[in-house]
Amino acid sequence: MKKLITVLLSFGAFMSTVYAQTSQGSLMFGGGIGYTSQRQETSGEDRKYSQVEFSPSVGYFVIDNLSVGLDLSLSSSKTDDGFGGDDKVKTFLAGPFVRYYKFTNNDKFAFFGQAGFQFGTTKTEPDGANETKSGTFNFYISPGFSYFFNEHWAMDLQLQGIEYTSYDPNKDAKNDKRSTFTFGVNSLNPTLAVRFFLGSN
DSSP states (O other): OHHHHHHHHHHHHHHHHHHGGGSTTOEEEEEEEEEEEEEEEETTEEEEEEEEEEEEEEEEEEETTEEEEEEEEEEEEEEEOSSSOEEEEEEEEEEEEEEEEEEOSSTTEEEEEEEEEEEEEEEEEOTTSOOEEEEEEEEEEEEEEEEESSSSEEEEEEOOOEEEEEEESOTTSSSOOEEEEEETTTSOOOEEEEEEEEOOO
16 A cells, blocks of 8 residues: 555656646746758859848746747848848847647647747848838737656647738838738648756745
Protein backbone atom coordinates (compact mmCIF):
# COMPACT_ATOMS: atom_id res chain seq x y z
CA MET A 1 0.00 0.00 0.00
CA LYS A 2 2.82 2.38 0.88
CA LYS A 3 4.47 1.66 -2.49
CA LEU A 4 1.23 2.40 -4.32
CA ILE A 5 0.82 5.72 -2.48
CA THR A 6 4.44 6.61 -3.24
CA VAL A 7 3.95 5.86 -6.95
CA LEU A 8 0.75 7.93 -7.11
CA LEU A 9 2.37 10.86 -5.33
CA SER A 10 5.37 10.70 -7.64
CA PHE A 11 3.12 10.58 -10.71
CA GLY A 12 1.11 13.53 -9.42
CA ALA A 13 4.26 15.54 -8.83
CA PHE A 14 5.48 14.73 -12.35
CA MET A 15 2.20 15.82 -13.90
CA SER A 16 2.16 19.06 -11.95
CA THR A 17 5.70 19.74 -13.18
CA VAL A 18 4.76 19.10 -16.80
CA TYR A 19 1.74 21.40 -16.76
CA ALA A 20 3.30 24.04 -14.49
CA GLN A 21 4.64 25.98 -17.47
CA THR A 22 1.10 26.92 -18.62
CA SER A 23 -0.42 27.51 -15.19
CA GLN A 24 -1.89 30.81 -14.04
CA GLY A 25 0.76 33.42 -13.27
CA SER A 26 3.45 31.86 -15.48
CA LEU A 27 5.39 33.82 -18.09
CA MET A 28 6.13 32.76 -21.66
CA PHE A 29 9.00 34.11 -23.75
CA GLY A 30 9.52 33.12 -27.34
CA GLY A 31 10.69 33.99 -30.76
CA GLY A 32 11.18 32.72 -34.26
CA ILE A 33 13.71 33.41 -36.97
CA GLY A 34 12.80 32.90 -40.60
CA TYR A 35 14.77 33.10 -43.83
CA THR A 36 13.39 32.97 -47.38
CA SER A 37 15.40 32.81 -50.59
CA GLN A 38 14.03 32.67 -54.15
CA ARG A 39 15.64 32.79 -57.56
CA GLN A 40 13.93 33.27 -60.91
CA GLU A 41 15.45 33.26 -64.39
CA THR A 42 13.25 34.70 -67.15
CA SER A 43 14.19 36.25 -70.51
CA GLY A 44 17.86 36.35 -69.61
CA GLU A 45 17.19 38.06 -66.27
CA ASP A 46 18.39 36.47 -63.03
CA ARG A 47 16.18 37.86 -60.26
CA LYS A 48 16.94 37.02 -56.64
CA TYR A 49 14.80 37.61 -53.56
CA SER A 50 15.78 37.11 -49.92
CA GLN A 51 14.09 37.91 -46.60
CA VAL A 52 15.10 37.63 -42.97
CA GLU A 53 12.46 37.84 -40.22
CA PHE A 54 12.71 37.95 -36.43
CA SER A 55 9.56 37.69 -34.27
CA PRO A 56 10.02 37.90 -30.47
CA SER A 57 7.04 37.70 -28.09
CA VAL A 58 6.17 37.65 -24.40
CA GLY A 59 3.01 36.33 -22.75
CA TYR A 60 1.39 36.05 -19.32
CA PHE A 61 -1.01 33.25 -18.30
CA VAL A 62 -4.10 34.92 -16.87
CA ILE A 63 -5.61 31.48 -16.16
CA ASP A 64 -4.35 27.95 -16.70
CA ASN A 65 -3.44 27.36 -20.39
CA LEU A 66 -4.61 30.84 -21.51
CA SER A 67 -2.02 33.56 -22.10
CA VAL A 68 -2.15 37.14 -23.36
CA GLY A 69 0.87 39.03 -24.54
CA LEU A 70 2.72 41.16 -27.07
CA ASP A 71 4.09 40.12 -30.46
CA LEU A 72 6.78 41.93 -32.44
CA SER A 73 7.82 41.31 -36.02
CA LEU A 74 10.89 42.73 -37.75
CA SER A 75 11.74 41.80 -41.31
CA SER A 76 14.14 42.90 -44.00
CA SER A 77 13.99 41.85 -47.64
CA LYS A 78 16.04 42.54 -50.74
CA THR A 79 15.22 41.98 -54.43
CA ASP A 80 18.04 41.88 -56.97
CA ASP A 81 16.67 42.86 -60.39
CA GLY A 82 19.50 41.10 -62.23
CA PHE A 83 21.09 44.32 -63.48
CA GLY A 84 23.01 45.32 -60.37
CA GLY A 85 20.13 47.14 -58.68
CA ASP A 86 18.57 46.24 -55.33
CA ASP A 87 15.11 47.06 -53.97
CA LYS A 88 15.01 46.92 -50.15
CA VAL A 89 12.00 46.66 -47.83
CA LYS A 90 12.04 46.87 -44.02
CA THR A 91 8.96 46.21 -41.87
CA PHE A 92 8.22 46.66 -38.16
CA LEU A 93 4.96 45.38 -36.65
CA ALA A 94 3.71 45.12 -33.06
CA GLY A 95 0.46 44.09 -31.39
CA PRO A 96 -1.31 42.00 -28.73
CA PHE A 97 -2.22 38.31 -28.94
CA VAL A 98 -4.13 35.66 -27.00
CA ARG A 99 -3.18 31.95 -27.01
CA TYR A 100 -4.90 28.87 -25.56
CA TYR A 101 -3.23 25.47 -25.04
CA LYS A 102 -5.05 22.13 -25.11
CA PHE A 103 -2.90 19.21 -23.93
CA THR A 104 -3.34 15.74 -25.39
CA ASN A 105 -3.01 12.38 -23.64
CA ASN A 106 0.71 12.78 -24.22
CA ASP A 107 1.63 15.33 -21.54
CA LYS A 108 4.48 16.73 -23.64
CA PHE A 109 2.29 17.51 -26.65
CA ALA A 110 -0.34 20.26 -26.90
CA PHE A 111 -2.40 21.94 -29.59
CA PHE A 112 -2.94 25.69 -29.44
CA GLY A 113 -4.96 28.40 -31.09
CA GLN A 114 -3.70 31.97 -31.31
CA ALA A 115 -5.39 35.19 -32.39
CA GLY A 116 -4.04 38.71 -32.53
CA PHE A 117 -3.48 41.83 -34.55
CA GLN A 118 -0.45 43.89 -35.45
CA PHE A 119 0.12 47.33 -36.85
CA GLY A 120 3.26 49.15 -37.91
CA THR A 121 5.23 50.65 -40.75
CA THR A 122 7.03 49.52 -43.87
CA LYS A 123 9.94 51.40 -45.42
CA THR A 124 10.65 50.78 -49.10
CA GLU A 125 13.92 51.79 -50.74
CA PRO A 126 13.65 51.24 -54.51
CA ASP A 127 16.87 51.30 -56.49
CA GLY A 128 17.29 54.74 -58.03
CA ALA A 129 14.05 56.11 -56.54
CA ASN A 130 12.91 57.96 -53.43
CA GLU A 131 12.25 56.13 -50.17
CA THR A 132 8.60 55.68 -49.17
CA LYS A 133 6.91 54.78 -45.88
CA SER A 134 3.69 52.79 -45.62
CA GLY A 135 1.22 51.77 -42.94
CA THR A 136 0.25 48.12 -42.32
CA PHE A 137 -2.50 46.44 -40.28
CA ASN A 138 -2.69 42.68 -39.84
CA PHE A 139 -5.27 40.46 -38.08
CA TYR A 140 -4.85 36.69 -37.81
CA ILE A 141 -6.22 33.48 -36.28
CA SER A 142 -3.80 30.58 -36.48
CA PRO A 143 -3.58 26.99 -35.15
CA GLY A 144 -0.45 25.10 -34.18
CA PHE A 145 1.05 22.57 -31.83
CA SER A 146 3.85 22.53 -29.27
CA TYR A 147 6.25 19.89 -28.03
CA PHE A 148 7.44 20.42 -24.44
CA PHE A 149 10.97 19.16 -23.86
CA ASN A 150 10.70 19.89 -20.12
CA GLU A 151 9.01 22.35 -17.74
CA HIS A 152 10.85 25.32 -19.28
CA TRP A 153 11.38 24.71 -23.00
CA ALA A 154 9.05 23.98 -25.89
CA MET A 155 9.06 24.14 -29.68
CA ASP A 156 6.12 25.47 -31.71
CA LEU A 157 4.95 24.70 -35.22
CA GLN A 158 2.44 27.40 -36.12
CA LEU A 159 0.37 27.46 -39.31
CA GLN A 160 -0.83 30.52 -41.16
CA GLY A 161 -4.56 29.96 -40.61
CA ILE A 162 -6.82 32.91 -41.40
CA GLU A 163 -5.17 36.26 -42.03
CA TYR A 164 -6.34 39.71 -43.12
CA THR A 165 -3.83 42.41 -44.07
CA SER A 166 -4.49 46.04 -44.94
CA TYR A 167 -1.63 47.89 -46.61
CA ASP A 168 -1.38 51.59 -47.41
CA PRO A 169 1.52 51.97 -49.89
CA ASN A 170 1.60 55.74 -49.55
CA LYS A 171 0.23 57.52 -46.48
CA ASP A 172 0.10 60.82 -48.31
CA ALA A 173 -2.07 59.60 -51.17
CA LYS A 174 -5.77 58.78 -51.11
CA ASN A 175 -7.67 55.76 -52.41
CA ASP A 176 -4.58 53.59 -52.77
CA LYS A 177 -5.09 51.17 -49.88
CA ARG A 178 -4.79 47.45 -50.58
CA SER A 179 -6.06 44.48 -48.60
CA THR A 180 -5.56 40.73 -48.78
CA PHE A 181 -7.39 37.82 -47.16
CA THR A 182 -5.69 34.43 -46.75
CA PHE A 183 -7.17 31.12 -45.63
CA GLY A 184 -4.46 28.72 -44.47
CA VAL A 185 -6.07 25.53 -45.76
CA ASN A 186 -5.05 26.59 -49.26
CA SER A 187 -1.70 28.21 -48.43
CA LEU A 188 0.02 26.81 -45.37
CA ASN A 189 2.96 28.84 -44.16
CA PRO A 190 4.42 27.01 -41.15
CA THR A 191 6.65 28.84 -38.69
CA LEU A 192 8.98 27.26 -36.15
CA ALA A 193 9.63 28.97 -32.83
CA VAL A 194 11.23 28.16 -29.47
CA ARG A 195 9.57 29.23 -26.21
CA PHE A 196 10.79 29.51 -22.64
CA PHE A 197 8.34 29.22 -19.73
CA LEU A 198 8.91 30.68 -16.27
CA GLY A 199 6.58 29.32 -13.59
CA SER A 200 4.83 31.43 -10.98
CA ASN A 201 6.21 29.36 -8.11
